[in-house]
Amino acid sequence: MKTIGIVGYRSEDSSVFGAGGNYLEFISRFGKPYIIFPGEEQADVDLLILPGGLDIAPQSFGALPSFKTGNQDVFKQFFYEKRLSLYIDAGIPIFGICLGFQMLAVYFGSTLEQHLWRHPQSPSRNEPGHTVDPLPQAVRYATQSFEVNSHHHQGVFLHQLSAELEPLALAKSSPDSDNILVESFRHRSKHIMAVQWHPEEWYDAFSCMMINDLLL
Numbered sequence: 001m002k003t004i005g006i007v008g009y010r011s012e013d014s015s016v017f018g019a020g021g022n023y024l025e026f027i028s029r030f031g032k033p034y035i036i037f038p039g040e041e042q043a044d045v046d047l048l049i050l051p052g053g054l055d056i057a058p059q060s061f062g063a064l065p066s067f068k069t070g071n072q073d074v075f076k077q078f079f080y081e082k083r084l085s086l087y088i089d090a091g092i093p094i095f096g097i098c099l100g101f102q103m104l105a106v107y108f109g110s111t112l113e114q115h116l117w118r119h120p121q122s123p124s125r126n127e128p129g130h131t132v133d134p135l136p137q138a139v140r141y142a143t144q145s146f147e148v149n150s151h152h153h154q155g156v157f158l159h160q161l162s163a164e165l166e167p168l169a170l171a172k173s174s175p176d177s178d179n180i181l182v183e184s185f186r187h188r189s190k191h192i193m194a195v196q197w198h199p200e201e202w203y204d205a206f207s208c209m210m211i212n213d214l215l216l
Contacts, residue, residue, distance in 0.1 A: 002031035002215050005045035008038070009053060009075045017075075023051055026200035030211055038078055042086040047093045047214055050100025052198060055154060056080065058114065061106040068115035068153065073099075080107070088190065093214035096194030098152050101185075104194050108187065109162035113155050119171070119181065122149040126201045131172040132183040134206070138168035140213075141206045145172060148183065148197035148204065155196060156182045164188055169195075169206070186210075 004027045006019045019035050027033040027049060036043045054073045058065045060080065080103050087094060088107070096104040106112055122129035129150025134142040158180040161167060166188050171181035184206070186193040191214055199207035 002046040003034050003044070004031045004047045004049060004215075005034045005036045005043045006049040006051055007076055007079045008035045009051070009073050019051065020200075022200045023049070026203070029208075030215060036079070036083075038075060041083065042090060045092065047095060047211070048087050050079075050084075050094065050096040050103055050194075051076075051200075052098030052100065052151070054099070055114075056099060056102055056106060056112065058112075060103075061110070061112050063112070063114065066114035076103075088192070091191070093191035094193075095211055095214055096192075097200065098196060098198055101194035101196045102152075102154060102156065104187075104192060105156045105161065105165065105182075105185070108164045110156050110165065111160040113157055113160065115153055116155050116181070119153070119155065120150060122151060125149065125151065125198070129197075132169045132197075133172050134169045135167060137166060138184070138206075141168070141209050146204065146206065148195075149202045150197055152196060158182055161185065168193075184210075 008018055010017050024033045053076050055070045057072050057077055120130040128147040131145050131147050133145050161182050165185040167182050167185050169184040171183050184195045193210045195207050
């Protein structure tokens, strides 16, 4: 059985450290979950999951804080700054979810939009927020538009995406050509993929197939 690591974090009431049950249940469909603690320099895992969470620090991508940017999760921010490069350098496959998507985008040189004024959100965690359009290079994962949940106010527009990353799906609701929002990407040469929505609450075929490919 494959071991899938997920970055650990503190619960909202600060009484528990670990990972949410929705993440652990989702990961269990693909392998054995393993929670990564801050003191571990590099865990022995077959796949690393970067979960969603609070905003990434603006200094991570060389920007001034927006007045709409919120606090950081100190554990996830620490992992981004001190641990993520170890997994990338070791060639460990990585799958990013929401904040994890944004961390990977920024790590490889993308710029982050700190507040999306008009991007639709889901009414609740497991309801659709909007539709995404898969690109031709994502034909293995989807050939038609599909719905996703949406719980983020930051993101990466297509013109902000690093050349190292290949877009796989775009938000259908983009209002104009300068504001086409990237919803999924993969690294052009590394085993790294990411989605901006939350598959741990949505179980969409697109994300599940990506994870299966990373575990091959």
